[in-house]
Amino acid sequence: MPDRRHQSYVSHSYHDILTQRIYQIGCGYEDGNDANSLRHDPMFKLGAARLPFDDDAALASGATISRFEHAASRQDIYRVSEALVEQYIASFASPPKSLILDLDHSEDACYGQQPLAFYNHTMVRPATCR
Known part of the structure; x- marks a missing residue:
């Protein structure tokens, strides 16, 4: 996903925001607004490759995550979905004949x-x- 933000104002890379978001979802924090309370959590910082007790290493805020989630275009979402399916299929020794998607x-x-x-x-x- 191309980063269209003005780089002089960027504190968190898309990689860092996505990593944080994946950890939050994996730990049961479905909403991006939970980031405001979790951005200083030492374990989340450690998972995102930041120093756990460094106050200057705070993770992204809920507003930053919201902007990240809304920055994706339809083409970006399609490409990410395509990459995830390709990666899933590549995880098999031989590609499956069919996939069933429960939507x-x-x-x-x-x-x-x-x-x-x-x-x-x-x-x-x-x-x-x-």
């Missing part, structure tokens, strides 16, 4: 645990969550 993003996490469950009421199926 259903819905999750019914409240099934059987309705009390105190926070679920998207627009996705509720009558047989599972009433």
Whole structure:
């Protein structure tokens, strides 16, 4: 993804922002706004190859991550998706004959645990969550 930012104002490379974002998602922080509280966390700094207790080595803020996520064009997203599929296929000893992509993003996490469950009421199926 080309970096179109004015380089004299850049504190965090796209590589650093992406690394931080991957660690955050991997640790269950789905929203980019969590970066404001995690940018000084020693373990996240260490994972992003920064010195853990160096105050000048803070990670990207939520606003920086938001700008990064919105900077990608359709072509950028397509190229990244293409590269990920190619890398996945290359991980096999011989390429698979077919790939099945499950594109259903819905999750019914409240099934059987309705009390105190926070679920998207627009996705509720009558047989599972009433």
